[in-house]
Amino acid sequence: MENQIKKIGVLTSGGDAPGMNAAIRSVARACAYHNIECVGIYRGYEGMIEGDFKSLNARSVNHIINKGGTFLKSARSEEFRTKEGRKKAYDQLQKEQIDALVLIGGDGTFTGGMIFNEEFNFPIIGIPGTIDNDIVGTNYTLGYDTALNTAVEAIDKIRDTASSHRRLFFVEVMGRDVGHIALNAGVGSGAEEILVPEEDLGLDRLLESLEKSRHTGKSSSIVVVAEGDKTGKNVFELRDYVEENLEGYDVRVSVLGHMQRGGSPSCFDRVLACRMGVKAVESLLEGKFNYMVGTVNNKLELYPIDKAVKGHSTIDAELLRVSDIMSI
Known part of the structure; x- marks a missing residue:
């Protein structure tokens, strides 16, 4: 692996979803496995602007795989919607010497990350975490x-x-x-x-x-x-x-x-979070940026994050037909 990245930040943003804690744990432990630093960013982009960071290691994420919500907290940031706010966030990352970001969230989270990358050429990769399952490029989202x-x-x-x-x-x-x-x-x-x-x-x-x-x-x-x-x-x-x-x-x-x-994540969401977290970290180490980690036919794939943001999820027409038959 090409390893020019020495420190990865991870945040959760937007609506919380079961499995987010499991994904944070996976990112932290994958970083520890590859001997790089991991930094948790509290309260999403708002915390990034304020420099609300905490070092994470393999032990600091003990006993969270079964917890709902997100221990890094989540918040919507109006300031990050401005160029000035994003510049503040970038300066905080530079000060902390963070080289790349793992973004856990949905459409709004990815949109913010995509704009941030365009402005500062900062490496990002997304893990889809939303209960609505409305992100293009993956069969299933966390939660x-x-x-x-x-x-x-x-x-x-x-x-x-x-x-x-x-x-x-x-x-x-x-x-x-x-x-x-x-x-x-x-x-x-x-x-x-x-x-x-x-x-x-x-x-x-x-x-x-x-x-x-x-x-x-x-x-x-x-x-x-x-x-x-x-x-x-x-x-x-x-x-x-x-x-x-x-x-x-x-x-x-x-x-x-x-x-x-709310509630404890299902086994499916826990396993998916573990797989996606490892894939996200290893993709960054391989120099693959600006993607979302998705699962297609039970295989992990990288999907361009701009397409994930601009795409539209579609309903299962066959299941609609089945529902009509079952309601007779």
């Missing part, structure tokens, strides 16, 4: 599997009370721009209907579907709604519309919210 299982477990419990009281539940899950969580959690929990931003079901068809379910003998129903779905203005409007136009259902709403971000 997605955990969030998905959290949603399914919650919906399973909601179904118990829905069945007991002959209720219709609208369950809102995260997914502002994409419906990966809603679609997969809906199929996995046996939902009667799934509403995602990519497909505008329409209010009339929603009523038809619920009416059909009742005629086939279903006394309760679960509708999983991605927060970015456009069928109604919001999930509460959907509830009101169904109550006004469909008799016989006691309609309730459950918004899962930020509980999907």
